[in-house]
Amino acid sequence: MKPEFDRNAQITVRPIGPDDWQDYRDFYKGLRDPHHYSGILSGKNPDDPATWQTLFDSTTGTGEFALFGMFDRDQMIGQTSIQFIRNKEETTALFAGSEMADDRRGERLVNKLYQARKEYLEAIGFQGKIVTTIPPGNSGSRAAAERNGFIDSGRTDEHGYCIYVPEDLGQNI
Helix, strand or coil: CCCCCCCCCCEEEEECCHHHHHHHHHHHHCCCCCHHHHHHHCCCCCCCHHHHHHHHHHCHHHCCEEEEEEEECCEEEEEEEEEEEEECCEEEEEEEEEEECHHHCCCCCHHHHHHHHHHHHHHCCCCCEEEEEECCCCHHHHHHHHHCCEEEEEEECCCCCEEEEEHHHCCCC
8 A cells, every 4th residue: 555645745835035036036937827927027137136136125125015935845836925005094914816836726725825824914913904806707716715714895996806805804894
C-alpha cells in the first residue's frame, strides 16, 4: 500500500515585501494570462530590482496595502492583498483579487488566502468594515467568497463589481 501524500501540506501564506521581488516576478511571468503583471510593469524592466522596489514602496510602503504570497515550499504559487481604504474616520479592508498559478487552480487553495487575510486583520486589531468585490460572471471567485463566509450585499462598486461582505454583517455595510 502506498503512503498517503498531501500535496498541499507544505503550503504557507505570508506577507511579502521588497525582498520577495524575484518570486513575485517569476510567479506573474508563469501565468497563462498575466494581465496584472503587464499592468504593474508598464514598460519597465522586469529584471531590475528597482522596478519592484517602486511597486512595493507604492503599496506596502504606504500602509495602504498588505501583500501576501502563497508558497509551496520555496515557490510562489499564489498571491493576494488587502487594500485599506480610508474615508474620513472610517477604514475599510478590501480583500483584493487573488491569483493562483495555472497548474494549482481548482484545488481551493484560495481558501488559505482568505484565512491568511482574516488572521492578518485580527493580528493588527482591525476594527473597520471588510469587503471583497467580484466581477459579474466570475463564478469561481463568487464560490470562493461564499465558501469563506462572504455574501453578496446586492450592491456594486464604481466598476460594476459585486460587493461581498462577511455573512455576519448581512446587508448592513
